[in-house]
Amino acid sequence: MNEHESVVDLRLDRAHSSRIYDYFLGGKTNFLADRMAAGSVLGVFPAALVAARINREFMHRTTRVLAASGMRQFLDIGTGIPTAPNLHDVAQGIAPDARVVYTDNDPIVLAHAAALLRSTPEGRTAYVQADVHDPAGILTAPQLLDTLDLGRPVALSLNALMHFVPDDGGDRAHEIVECLKAALPSGSTLAMSHATPDFSPEAMGKIIKIYGEAGTRLQFRSRAAFLRFFDGWELLEPGVTLSHQWRPDHPEDATHVTDAEAACYAGVARKP
Numbered sequence: 001m002n003e004h005e006s007v008v009d010l011r012l013d014r015a016h017s018s019r020i021y022d023y024f025l026g027g028k029t030n031f032l033a034d035r036m037a038a039g040s041v042l043g044v045f046p047a048a049l050v051a052a053r054i055n056r057e058f059m060h061r062t063t064r065v066l067a068a069s070g071m072r073q074f075l076d077i078g079t080g081i082p083t084a085p086n087l088h089d090v091a092q093g094i095a096p097d098a099r100v101v102y103t104d105n106d107p108i109v110l111a112h113a114a115a116l117l118r119s120t121p122e123g124r125t126a127y128v129q130a131d132v133h134d135p136a137g138i139l140t141a142p143q144l145l146d147t148l149d150l151g152r153p154v155a156l157s158l159n160a161l162m163h164f165v166p167d168d169g170g171d172r173a174h175e176i177v178e179c180l181k182a183a184l185p186s187g188s189t190l191a192m193s194h195a196t197p198d199f200s201p202e203a204m205g206k207i208i209k210i211y212g213e214a215g216t217r218l219q220f221r222s223r224a225a226f227l228r229f230f231d232g233w234e235l236l237e238p239g240v241t242l243s244h245q246w247r248p249d250h251p252e253d254a255t256h257v258t259d260a261e262a263a264c265y266a267g268v269a270r271k272p
């Protein structure tokens with residue numbers, strides 16, 4: 001090892017949210033501790049597999065809609081372990097010149113980032129290893145500034161991320177999102193999904209406990225608290241819905257899952 005190399009401890013002995021989610025999506029980047037925590041979650045909320053899949057599909061649909069509406073710059077925070085199709089695959093499938101910056105705080109996502117960096121020749125992708133608790137650090141990261149022009153509209157996505165940011169008695173999660181929103185120009189968009197206790201509070205309470213025992217703090221939020229993330233921006237139709245109900249590809253997709261199984265609010269808004 002030379003002086004420029006460093007060892008990152010992936011802490012494979014501890015469950016991590018990105019790897020638990022990877023397990024729910026049927027991925028291979030998860031380890032015993034993650035599978036044990038995932039098993040405990042499935043014990044209290046068997047719909048976690050469905051909830052993860054439809055959350056991912058919300059990202060596919062919003063990215064398609066936004067790319068088709070002319071968005072060419074995407075900033076995806078809390079990206080997750082690469083899972084095909086990734087956001088840039090979807091965006092560049094419609095607009096090959098789309099530019100995408102990915103961010104996550106789990107070093108295992110960095111370790112797999114090569115899959116996120118396979119851009120079209122016309123477009124560009126970049127990865128920033130960062131924590132959403134430091135929005136200013138993300139917005140000034142050299143990889144981001146080399147890839148995105150913050151003077152032009154950006155499609156920001158915070159999918160299944162902000163419930164990992166507890167308020168701790170303050171208003172931290174909303175302050176972070178406001179900081180990100182303020183840095184983007186008119187015409188920018190925010191796509192967001194977020195777990196809620198509104199439909200099965202008991203199961204959601206048990207999930208918070210399971211993640212907490214694994215060292216990950218969660219705060220699920222009500223519809224009113226979720227809506228507040230979009231303050232000052234104009235919600236696109238159909239407004240805030242459950243994740244599977246936001247512009248479903250087929251009408252039956254909106255009804256084959258119950259609200260309690262989806263357990264995640266979703267919405268997209270544009271900055272006036």
Ligand SMILES: C[S@@+](CC[C@H](N)C(=O)[O-])C[C@H]1O[C@@H](n2cnc3c(N)ncnc32)[C@H](O)[C@@H]1O
Binds near residue numbers: 077080081103131
């Ligand atoms: C449930 S996954 C969602 C992945 C992807 N956004 C999606 O919706 O398919 C949540 C991701 O957020 C990341 N994450 C959690 N807390 C974070 C933080 N404070 N800063 C940045 N990323 C975070 C996790 O590492 C994980 O990859």
